Amino acid sequence: MKILVTGGLGFIGSHTVVELQNEGFEVVVIDNLSNSSEDVLKGIEAITGKKPLFEKLDLREKSVVQDFFKRHSDVNGVIHFAASKAVGESVGNPLLYYENNINSLVYLLQELEKKESANFIFSSSCTVYGQAETMPINEDSAIQPAMSPYGNTKQIGEEIITDVAKVSGINAVLLRYFNPIGAHPSVEIGELPIGVPQNLVPFITQTGIGLRKELMVYGNDYPTPDGTCIRDYIHVVDLAKAHVIALQRLLNKKNEEKVETFNLGTGVGSSVLEVINAFEKVSGKKLAYQIVDRREGDVTLAYANTDKANKVLGWKTQLSLEQAMESAWKWEQKIRS
Structure with a gap:
């Protein structure tokens, strides 16, 4: 059974490819390598023990997407990760995000709509909830601006998928992740250090190994127990396994609705300072950090x-959080050695 994984050489994508292959799926990966490596x-x-089929393609080109599906008409399911994903960068360059994240989704759905039936897993995000009014966040929580x-591209993406599924043979699962961290326990894959890290943990591990003098903590005046932002940090391997389970649900026609939505997290919130403490515990290192102003676009609390x-x-x-931090630290040490 052939499964297409877009953005399959990225952080979450690569871990999901591993889990798919471990379950016996034939995987074809599309990635434009803008934020990953062959x-x-x-x-x-x-x-x-198996290298997936790989094609370096840019999904923002409609003709490229059309050509791919002509050559791979036997694709049974699509797990769509390919997207730009940095909150801060999106604030500074919104058009890049609308082009990358919306165009590629539309072109994929246009091809899947031609099929009698198609299975689609969408990599969504807890950012769709904005600053939720109540915690913990469930799937029925209001979608805030x-x-x-x-975050807007994820909201729009979910709406597009829902609209298309109503009038086509597409069945979809929207997976709203919280904060993926860690690396594969084998330390063979992890989060690649391409450009400036876009989330907390690589900043912590890079500071721990001496690449950065100190860690910037954005704000300690939030209405939380220690004043720093709280997030739900989920080990990337746990997250990857959820994609395979969701895909199997669609393939086995167990879905109760055309489009189903699931939150993927641990259900536990951890503050920035708690994550730093977990790192210090597993690494035996004391981390230098500096409190700086809040960062635009950050929500206070999300789990x-x-x-x-x-x-x-x-x-x-x-x-656990400590297991995730330990694997992230081992990965950092490996890629710097």
Whole structure:
């Protein structure tokens, strides 16, 4: 059974390819390598014993997408990760985000709409909730106005998929992730250090290894116990496994609606300072950090209610914050050695 994974050499994509191959799926990966590397294929092969089929393509070109589906008419399911994903960058360059994240989605759906039936897993985000009014956040929480163009592209993306599914053979699952961190326990794949990191943990590990003099903590005056932002940090391996379970649900026609939505998190919020403490515990290092002003687009508090994913998908996180930080630290040490 052939599954297309777009952005399959990225952080979450590569871990999902591993889990798919471990479950016996034939995987074809599309990636434009703008935020990844072909070397990731070697890591996937080292873990699974098999290199997935890979095509370097840009999904923002409609003719390229059309040509791909002509050549791979036997694709049974699509897991769509390919997107730009940095909140801060999206605030400064919104058009890049609308082009990358919306165009590629539309072109994929246009091809899938031609099929009698198609299965689509969408990489969404807890940013669709904006600053939610109540915690923990469940799937029925109000969708607040997005706090960044990135978050807006995820909101719009979900709406597009829902509209298209109503009038086509497409069945979809929208997976709203909280904050993916960590690396594969084999340390063969992890988050690549391309450009400036876009989330907290690579900043922590890069500071720990001496690449950065100190870590910037954006704001300690939030209405939280220690004044720093709280997020739900989920191990990337747990997250990847959820994609395979969601895909199998669609392939086995177990979905109860044309479009289903699930939160993927641990259900526990951790502050920036708590994440720093977890790193210090597993690494034995003291981390230098400086409190600076708040960053535009950051929400105060976000952690998931995962009851729906637990009950309906039978999925639950297995790995702790400390295990995630330990794997991230081992990965950092490996790529710098």
